[in-house]
Amino acid sequence: MKKTAILPALALALFLAPCASFAAPSTPGSYSLDFDATKYTVQTSTLDGKTFSYRAYEGIVYVQHPLDPAYETINIYVPVEYYSARTVGGYTIDNAPIFFPNSVGGYMPGAAAKPGLDFEGKPNALVVALSRGLIVAAPGARGRTLQDGSGRYTGKAPAAIVDLKAAVRYLRFNDKLIPGSSERIISNGTSAGGGLSALLGASGDNADYEPYLKALGAANARDDVYAVSAYCPITNLDNADSAYEWLLGGLTETKASTMGPPPAGAAAAATGAGAAMAPPAGMPAAAPTGAMGAAGATGAALPFGAPPSSGGPMTAEQLAVSARLKALFPAYLDGLGLRKADGTALALDASGDGSFRDYLKSLLIASAQTALKGGADLSKLDWVTIKDGVVTDIDWAGYVKYCGRKKAAPSFDGLDLSSGENSLFGTMSVNAQHFTAFGLANDASGTGAMASADLVRMMNPMAYIGAKGTTTSKYWRIRHGTVDSDTAIAIPAILATRLGNGGYSVDFALPWDRPHSGDYDLEELFTWIDGICR
Ligand code: DHB
Numbered sequence: 250m251k252k253t254a255i256l257p258a259l260a261l262a263l264f265l266a267p268c269a270s271f272a273a274p275s276t277p278g279s280y281s282l283d284f285d286a287t288k289y290t291v292q293t294s295t296l297d298g299k300t301f302s303y304r305a306y307e308g309i310v311y312v313q314h315p316l317d318p319a320y321e322t323i324n325i326y327v328p329v330e331y332y333s334a335r336t337v338g339g340y341t342i343d344n345a346p347i348f349f350p351n352s353v354g355g356y357m358p359g360a361a362a363k364p365g366l367d368f369e370g371k372p373n374a375l376v377v378a379l380s381r382g383l384i385v386a387a388p389g390a391r392g393r394t395l396q397d398g399s400g401r402y403t404g405k406a407p408a409a410i411v412d413l414k415a416a417v418r419y420l421r422f423n424d425k426l427i428p429g430s431s432e433r434i435i436s437n438g439t440s441a442g443g444g445l446s447a448l449l450g451a452s453g454d455n456a457d458y459e460p461y462l463k464a465l466g467a468a469n470a471r472d473d474v475y476a477v478s479a480y481c482p483i484t485n486l487d488n489a490d491s492a493y494e495w496l497l498g499g500l501t502e503t504k505a506s507t508m509g510p511p512p513a514g515a516a517a518a519a520t521g522a523g524a525a526m527a528p529p530a531g532m533p534a535a536a537p538t539g540a541m542g543a544a545g546a547t548g549a550a551l552p553f554g555a556p557p558s559s560g561g562p563m564t565a566e567q568l569a570v571s572a573r574l575k576a577l578f579p580a581y582l583d584g585l586g587l588r589k590a591d592g593t594a595l596a597l598d599a600s601g602d603g604s605f606r607d608y609l610k611s612l613l614i615a616s617a618q619t620a621l622k623g624g625a626d627l628s629k630l631d632w633v634t635i636k637d638g639v640v641t642d643i644d645w646a647g648y649v650k651y652c653g654r655k656k657a658a659p660s661f662d663g664l665d666l667s668s669g670e671n672s673l674f675g676t677m678s679v680n681a682q683h684f685t686a687f688g689l690a691n692d693a694s695g696t697g698a699m700a701s702a703d704l705v706r707m708m709n710p711m712a713y714i715g716a717k718g719t720t721t722s723k724y725w726r727i728r729h730g731t732v733d734s735d736t737a738i739a740i741p742a743i744l745a746t747r748l749g750n751g752g753y754s755v756d757f758a759l760p761w762d763r764p765h766s767g768d769y770d771l772e773e774l775f776t777w778i779d780g781i782c783r
Contacts, residue, residue: 313466439767730763
């Protein structure tokens with residue numbers, strides 16, 4: 250990622266850019282749930298030298314009683330060809346899939362995305378989707394830093410997932426009026442947005458969220474989605490700390506890191522034609538306590554991902570915490586009863602060795618093999634064994650060192666309540682709480698309370714896959730780069746394996762040398778979507 254050095258400055262500039270189009274009314278009114286097919290503009294995008302047009306229905310509030318109408322909106326785009334031709338990219342106006350990209354990063358508020366350029370200046374996923382005949386319905390969602398006029402937090406868990414569900418319900422409720430098939434909704438997201446994409450797919454129609462949806466005046470319709478695309482999902486938060494230490498606990502220092510790239514929608518919203526990026530409304534002027542929100546040297550709050558860090562040795566206390574968290578992981582993993590595709594059990598012994606680790610190693614070997622085939626030079630990596638053009642082995646410790654650790658222990662449930670995830674699990678009146686027993690038991694804030702078990706569950710897709718009264722998405726595509734240490738590769742691997750064991754169709758891979766990022770393989774993503782929809 251050659252551009253990483255400019256990212257913090259770029260994101261800061263985007264964040265500080267004047268924001269015009271989403272001024273939140275101070276007293277939210279009541280909004281109609283009926284889609285108005287006449288209210289659109291025609292916009293254009295260019296891809297590979299070809300310019301094409303689409304109807305743009307933007308800024309639609311998707312619930313009757315939004316808590317923050319700046320974010321509880323959806324942008325819908327329809328290729329104009331559908332109004333004259335019968336098919337586009339092999340789809341009709343009735344059966345075209347609906348690409349549903351959220352733009353959440355860092356569990357911060359995410360404004361509805363627009364077709365435009367991504368942070369590298371390339372056409373974003375919305376443009377590519379439209380060019381291939383997909384309908385795009387890009388939802389905004391509330392996030393952990395939002396506050397209303399009285400200072401109450403309005404975007405703490407489960408706000409973002411409730412919003413995404415409400416947006417899905419809006420699409421289904423209006424299925425006859427909105428082009429495309431609401432039975433072919435493909436959710437997409439990166440990082441926290443990937444976690445939410447996975448949660449949306451796992452928890453379709455589950456009654457736990459119903460009271461929240463009712464309170465917002467969400468449409469009365471189902472909220473399951475057909476398929477999930479999740480890039481580097483920051484998920485399973487209540488087990489992410491122990492997974493992190495199981496994988497990376499041998500490393501005693503954190504690596505220097507730049508801030509992750511902004512999620513698709515954020516860049517698009519700022520660069521799209523005539524677009525204005527929604528302000529992180531209600532974001533406190535000072536940097537929030539969350540690690541994801543503190544922007545290092547500038548001290549400004551940034552809406553994307555983990556903060557840049559100069560890295561350095563962990564303290565003796567952090568090392569002790571690491572060892573204790575690491576020891577918790579085998580029991581968690583073994584309790585899941587995961588199996589490989591051939592039926593063999595995936596387990597770990599008390600020291601953290603075993604078939605689950607071997608399985609991850611086999612995924613890394615497969616990734617290295619793919620990279621080698623694609624022309625990558627792995628010859629300098631002395632921890633990768635190659636014989637006659639075949640990757641035969643990977644030295645685990647060598648890989649771990651190469652990957653590096655981005656975060657000190659604990660990575661998610663900060664003992665001083667300083668992480669972004671602590672802030673995700675706050676309440677209307679409390680900014681940050683613990684969400685693990687370990688965090689609570691070792692609280693260093695002096696005031697740390699625990700989020701309710703219900704809320705912790707409602708943010709974890711693992712709790713919902715195939716659960717009673719739940720429609721879990723049938724198709725899944727999960728990607729997590731081999732050098733992404735925003736969360737441990739064990740976390741997406743556990744999610745993918747649990748899904749596969751449940752009979753769901755899962756395309757899971759660890760792209761070689763890929764850091765924390767998303768939407769980097771759009772050709773493959775949309776080919777996968779065509780494969781499950783045509
Ligand atoms: C994101 C990154 C993190 O490291 C994290 O803990 C949560 C979210 C993100 O990029 O969205």
